[in-house]
Amino acid sequence: MTIGGEASEPRIKSSLSRLKQRNVAKIMHALYTHRQLTLAEVSSLVGLKRATVAVLLGELVAGKVAQENGVSQDTGGRHARTFGLATAAFRAVGVNLYRGGVQVAVTDLMGNILKFSEYPVAPSDLDLDALKETIATMVAMDPEPVVGIGVGVPGPIDLRTGMVLNPPNFVSMHGVELRTTMANWFGLPVVLDDDARTRAVAEWMLGSGRGHHDLVYVSVGAGIGSGIIIHDQIYYGVHGLAGQVGHVTVDPEGARCSCGNVGCLEVVVVPLLRSPTPDHRRIAELLSQAIIAVGLFIDPELVIIGGDAPRLELVVSIVAEEVSRYAPFAKMDVRAGVLGKNTAVLGAAMIAVGQFLNDPKVAMS
Ligand SMILES: [Zn+2]
Incomplete structure (x- = not known):
């Protein structure tokens, strides 16, 4: 609850934009899950009027987040344009910090690994500057925008603050405010989670x-x-x-x-x-x-x-x-x-994709 202070007009604007953001997120999730949908199908799946979907979809297409990707024939034999997300036109970065090394993957939104790097590090010796350098090098030559960075680490972590607490045998990560630190590196959204959950997300979305x-x-x-x-x-x-x-x-x-x-x-x-x-x-x-x-x-x-x-x-x-x-x-x-040895790093990239679909500010700015 907000107490006092705020002028009424901005409050209405901000609630409208939150509503719009929720609706855009629904459309993005539908397009992501079903790959290819007509306007009528999106409207029926997300429970919004066709006119509303047409406007929001138009914005997503103008922003190159969605694209027309074909035509489909309805039961009456009429042709309708179909839309999908431009999943190859964005990048997600997945990072898996494990006891013994670091994996970094750059993927598209469908979890196809475009670049991959892995190097050994002793659990007492994890060097965040080296990680920053690795990510920077991997995305440097790629013209496509990065939607976010997902990070999997051994728990426990404080999800609220994005701090790694005290995972056993991983002292160099104890008390590190990993989410804030990494968000400051590139100004990108960073999602941090326990590595068992990133693996779960990978097998759920891709495996x-x-x-x-x-x-x-x-x-x-x-x-x-x-x-x-x-x-x-x-x-x-x-x-x-x-x-x-x-x-x-x-x-x-x-x-x-x-x-x-x-x-x-x-x-x-x-x-x-x-x-x-x-x-x-x-x-x-x-x-x-x-x-x-x-x-x-x-x-x-x-x-x-x-x-x-x-x-x-x-x-x-x-x-x-x-x-x-x-x-x-x-x-x-x-x-x-x-998914084998890349499960955790793929899941890390996919939690960043999930965040993007839920909160597509990057796409709509
Ligand atoms: Zn126990």
């Missing part, structure tokens, strides 16, 4: 979960985390902590975890994964316990398991078997992620 609206992605590697998508939105919870599946207790007699509890999935499974002769069935059974719990609470269409753990396909097939044996979840599909 195993494409076309689905409700899913849980479980990341299994140096840690275990998850990202939850509900009704086509990332679900964060009130404190930004939703999805801490690595801290579900699976062994009440197990080792103590950094969170203070004992026998969390992460502290039990990660050492098993690192064993020279990993017991994949045991690993899968432990993961299944947690995934069944997730299923009980969320009831998703599917669970995607991805991450850097070796022999993950084998683990996923055993988890799928275990989950299907648990009768109430016979319909919960469990499958492996398909």
Whole structure:
């Protein structure tokens, strides 16, 4: 609530522009999701009058954000022009900061990687100046505008302030105000998120979960985390902590975890994964316990398991078997992620794209 002070006219203008921004965002999302739509189809999908859509679409085309991309024949045999977003005419930058290195990708709006860079860095030694230089070099020769930078880091992070808090074994990032720092580098919007969520977004938008609206992605590697998508939105919870599946207790007699509890999935499974002769069935059974719990609470269409753990396909097939044996979840599909080692960096780029679709100020200025 705003208290006092503001003149009435600017307030009306600003609320009109917010309404317009919301409507533009709806149109952009529809065009992005369906790739190619007639004016009538956009109008029916977003629930706005054709005249309103025509004006806003006209502005998007004039701003080169959308374009005519063909004709379609309606049921009466008439031809109608179709529109889509100019997805190849914009760039997003994805950055994945992990314990051991940095990945940077420049993509178009559809997640096609146009440039990629990866270099090793010790977790105690991450140098932000080097990262700035890498991004600057990668976008320098590209004439297309960059809509934003998405960054994935190991959590926990404060989503409100954009600060990395205290991820274990990643001391050089502790207390770094990463979002503000990076936004100041190039004057671009920066979106920061936990790397389990960026992976979830990648598989949802570009991989195993494409076309689905409700899913849980479980990341299994140096840690275990998850990202939850509900009704086509990332679900964060009130404190930004939703999805801490690595801290579900699976062994009440197990080792103590950094969170203070004992026998969390992460502290039990990660050492098993690192064993020279990993017991994949045991690993899968432990993961299944947690995934069944997730299923009980969320009831998703599917669970995607991805991450850097070796022999993950084998683990996923055993988890799928275990989950299907648990009768109430016979319909919960469990499958492996398909995007491989670029999952996190692609997801980082895609959260920047998502931000652009939600708040297309860059496009409409
Ligand atoms: Zn824990």
